Amino acid sequence: MTEPDITGLRVAVTGGTSGLGLALVRRLLDHGAQVAFVARGRGRVERVQRELPRAHGIVGDVSLKEDIHPIAIQILGTLGGLDVLVNNASSLGPVPLAPLADTECEDLELALATNVVGPFRLTKVLLGSLAASARDRRAPLVVNISSDAAINAYAGWGAYGASKAALHHLSRIWNEELSAEGIRMISIDPGDMDTPLHALAVPDADRSQLKSPDTAAGELVALIAAHIRGSHRVLESAR
Amino acid sequence: MIPATAAMQRPPDAKLLVVDASAHVTHYSQADFPTLVGASDLVVANDAATLPASLFGEHVATGRPIEMRLAGRRSLLPDDITRFTAVAFGAGDYRTPTEQRPAPPAFDVGDTLQLGPLRAVVVNVIGHPRLIEIEFQHSIADIWAGIARHGRPIQYAYVPQPLAIWDSWTRIANLPVAFEAPSATFILDWRVIAAIRARGARFATITHAAGISSTGDSDLDALLPLDEPYFIPESTASLVAETRRRGGRIIAIGTTVVRALEDAASYDGEVRPGMSMATLRVGRLTRLRVVDALVTGQHEPNTSHYELLRAFQDDEVLDRAIEEANAGGYRTHEFGDSLFVSDARSG
Numbered sequence: 001m002t003e004p005d006i007t008g009l010r011v012a013v014t015g016g017t018s019g020l021g022l023a024l025v026r027r028l029l030d031h032g033a034q035v036a037f038v039a040r041g042r043g044r045v046e047r048v049q050r051e052l053p054r055a056h057g058i059v060g061d062v063s064l065k066e067d068i069h070p071i072a073i074q075i076l077g078t079l080g081g082l083d084v085l086v087n088n089a090s091s092l093g094p095v096p097l098a099p100l101a102d103t104e105c106e107d108l109e110l111a112l113a114t115n116v117v118g119p120f121r122l123t124k125v126l127l128g129s130l131a132a133s134a135r136d137r138r139a140p141l142v143v144n145i146s147s148d149a150a151i152n153a154y155a156g157w158g159a160y161g162a163s164k165a166a167l168h169h170l171s172r173i174w175n176e177e178l179s180a181e182g183i184r185m186i187s188i189d190p191g192d193m194d195t196p197l198h199a200l201a202v203p204d205a206d207r208s209q210l211k212s213p214d215t216a217a218g219e220l221v222a223l224i225a226a227h228i229r230g231s232h233r234v235l236e237s238a239r
Numbered sequence: 240m241i242p243a244t245a246a247m248q249r250p251p252d253a254k255l256l257v258v259d260a261s262a263h264v265t266h267y268s269q270a271d272f273p274t275l276v277g278a279s280d281l282v283v284a285n286d287a288a289t290l291p292a293s294l295f296g297e298h299v300a301t302g303r304p305i306e307m308r309l310a311g312r313r314s315l316l317p318d319d320i321t322r323f324t325a326v327a328f329g330a331g332d333y334r335t336p337t338e339q340r341p342a343p344p345a346f347d348v349g350d351t352l353q354l355g356p357l358r359a360v361v362v363n364v365i366g367h368p369r370l371i372e373i374e375f376q377h378s379i380a381d382i383w384a385g386i387a388r389h390g391r392p393i394q395y396a397y398v399p400q401p402l403a404i405w406d407s408w409t410r411i412a413n414l415p416v417a418f419e420a421p422s423a424t425f426i427l428d429w430r431v432i433a434a435i436r437a438r439g440a441r442f443a444t445i446t447h448a449a450g451i452s453s454t455g456d457s458d459l460d461a462l463l464p465l466d467e468p469y470f471i472p473e474s475t476a477s478l479v480a481e482t483r484r485r486g487g488r489i490i491a492i493g494t495t496v497v498r499a500l501e502d503a504a505s506y507d508g509e510v511r512p513g514m515s516m517a518t519l520r521v522g523r524l525t526r527l528r529v530v531d532a533l534v535t536g537q538h539e540p541n542t543s544h545y546e547l548l549r550a551f552q553d554d555e556v557l558d559r560a561i562e563e564a565n566a567g568g569y570r571t572h573e574f575g576d577s578l579f580v581s582d583a584r585s586g
Contacts, residue, residue: 056380069404070387073415076288077383080317081414127429128286128411132444135474180433 004225007032010079010133011224014062014122015089016055017044019195020145023217024086029054031221036075038062038089062089062118063110072125082129083138084224087119087167088145093159095200100158108159115163119144120170127183134182139231141224142185144171150189157201184227190216249425253576255534256564260581262556264563269577272426272534278439279487281478285421285495286444288412291390291404292419292451295332296354301344304330307354307373308393308418309386310451311465315416315514318379320386322362324465326454327369336396337455346371355389357382367459393419393451416468417449423493423535426577441482443475447495447517452544463543467517469499476503476512479529488531494547497521500529523549532581537561537569551580 011028015021016037028035029052036056039045049057056078060071075082091114094107123142133140149157150164171187178185192198194210253269267275276282292309311324329341345368350361352373363372375382392407407420410428432442447469454460479489479500491497502517503510508528519525520543527550538544540561548557560578569576 058384069408070384073288073290073387073404074380074383076413076415077320077387078317078380125405125408125412128288128409129413131411132286132413132472135444136472137474180436181429 004031004222006221006225006228009033009083009138009224009228010081011084011086012036012038012075012079012082012126013086013088014038014119016057017041017048019197020190020193020213020216020220021086021088022048023213024088024220025052025055027214027217027221031225034079036079038071038075062087062122063091063113065121068118068121068125071122075126076129081133082126082140083133084141084143085123085126085130086143086145086220087122088143089118090115090145090197091160091163092197092200093157093163096203097156097160097201098158099156103159108162111159111163112166115160116166116170119167123174123185127178127181130183131181137232139228140183141227142171142174142183143220143224144168144185144187146171146187146189148189148191150187160201184231188220188223190220249428250570250575253426254567254569255426255577255579256560256567256569257579258552258556258560258581260583262552262559262583264556264560266563266567267579269426272579273431273434273438275579276435276438276440276490277488279482279485280440280490281443281482281487282435282440282490282492283443283445283475283479283496283500284411284424284427284492285417285447285449285499286409286411286413286424287417287421287446287449287495288409288415289392289404289407289417289420290386290415291392291407292386293333293391293393294354294357294386294389295391296352296357298344298346299351299353300347303344305343305352306332307352307359308451309390310370310418312416312448312468314516315414315446315448315468315470320375320379320382322372322374324365325371325373326451326459327371328455333394333401334396334399337453340455343369355385357385357389367456367462369454369456369459370462387415395453411444413444414446414470416446417495418451419449421447421449421493421495423577426534427492440487441478443478444472445475445496445499446470447499449493449495452542460542464498464517464520467495467498468514469495469502469517470514471499471503471510471512473512476510479510483529489529490532490534491530492534494521494533494535494544497527497530497533497547497550501525501527504529520546521550522546523554525550527551527582527584530582532579534577534579537564537576537578548578548580551582553583556583 017039045057060067093111130140149161150168175185255267306328327343359373409424502519
């Protein structure tokens with residue numbers, strides 16, 4: 001397998017200070033991408049920023065309407081445009097997990113705000129830059145991080161599963177609508193990973209049975225690189 | 240704040256006054272805009288996103304409140320944001336008409352300004368006591384974060400509600416480099432762009448750091464527009480050349496597009512791709528070399544926007560168009576109704 005070539009690709013990752021997001025930021029930088037990452041906690045953003053000085057750390061909460069445009073301005077300002085957006089930040093809903101009948105409405109709302117409305121808002125605000133990337137023949141891509149809980153009905157995962165199902169379907173519809181603009185949108189289930197979010201959901205899980213976030217991040221980078229290569233082949237043959 | 244569902248930039252009943260190449264004036268609905276685009280035409284828009292460029296704070300030496308409106312920069316490079324040209328205002332905010340705002344303190348080179356989380360130093364006073372060059376004393380990342388979080392969209396007294404950033408964000412917004420919204424772009428949404436393509440026409444963008452439209456001081460206004468950096472993608476330059484070869488029209492969405500394209504073609508008539516500084520002032524004596532038609536907001540005489548219209552049509556025609564617009568109850572200025580003006584020498 002050849003090394004994925006994503007040199008110079010401008011990528012933004014939400015939820016970039018832990019779990020899959022952080023692993024993805026590291027992998028993307030290793031492969032020469034320009035990366036901006038977003039997370040809520042200033043302390044964590046600063047810590048990751050110190051570890052990865054080439055990345056651009058942005059403090060912001062995608063579940064808050066007022067944070068979306070400031071996040072977008074900082075992404076576009078520091079990267080000088082955008083080719084790939086990874087909507088990775090996620091809320092589990094109630095912790096510990098609860099059956100829907102015992103789920104507080106506020107916990108469901110937070111899961112929807114973080115996992116559906118936030119990605120919708122951020123993607124919508126960044127669509128102009130993704131369309132500009134398409135006009136430059138850079139094959140823009142939106143990756144929404146989903147879960148098998150978006151497809152299967154797992155008891156106790158109601159708020160999370162329902163919000164991820166909504167994100168999954170939103171991705172499919174939006175992908176249809178955006179094809180004319182040359183923007184691709186996909187929803188990916190990275191598998192059960194050994195992440196802080198999984199530990200909140202299943203505190204007694206056998207961690208040896210879980211995928212490492214770094215493995216999942218490597219798969220995602222390969223997928224992004226394959227998309228870029230494939231799109232370029234299509235573009236070349238269309239010439 | 241204005242609910243997104245009632246956005247004034249996109250009123251559903253917006254009107255479009257059309258002045259064609261033979262100076263005929265016709266009333267359209269703005270929703271009909273795509274029908275004015277021909278199959279061989281190219282529609283070019285400014286995809287600059289709008290910075291929240293109004294920064295409130297204080298002049299540290301005197302302790303007096305100030306508002307700094309960022310108004311210019313040297314390039315569009317992502318890390319070239321340490322220095323800005325800015326227009327200073329004294330106490331108060333947009334609710335006081337700009338011409339009635341108290342003057343800011345006198346600035347000296349070396350003065351410190353504290354603008355929310357951002358600290359800046361005055362490095363130059365440029366030909367007018369309120370026009371200064373400032374230098375932010377922070378990392379690039381902190382400057383972007385400070386402007387994004389502390390800044391407010393520049394606005395004027397004619398809109399009473401405070402604008403939020405999303406009120407100034409166009410559908411196609413890309414790099415955040417405009418100081419005021421490239422307001423003609425509000426005529427575009429993704430459905431309109433699809434409708435333009437469905438007619439066989441093409442769509443392209445430039446990025447132009449649109450400056451501020453008014454300062455409340457006639458001496459200062461006379462210096463507008465300041466030099467403005469712009470970027471023309473390769474794809475846009477080649478689509479312009481191809482359209483002109485095929486005899487199609489170049490339709491500019493907004494005066495900034497006219498300024499960028501004409502400036503980029505000022506050497507030999509061919510639009511050059513890349514980053515440059517628009518120094519060309521388009522006006523009555525300008526011979527348009529690229530743009531055949533312009534969509535813009537309604538502008539009052541004696542503004543730089545209106546002066547630009549004079550490159551397209553004689554004063555007599557523009558006067559007649561403005562009378563028609565007034566008689567038809569058109570909303571003035573950026574938010575709302577638009578004007579589609581063809582170059583009298585094209586078509």
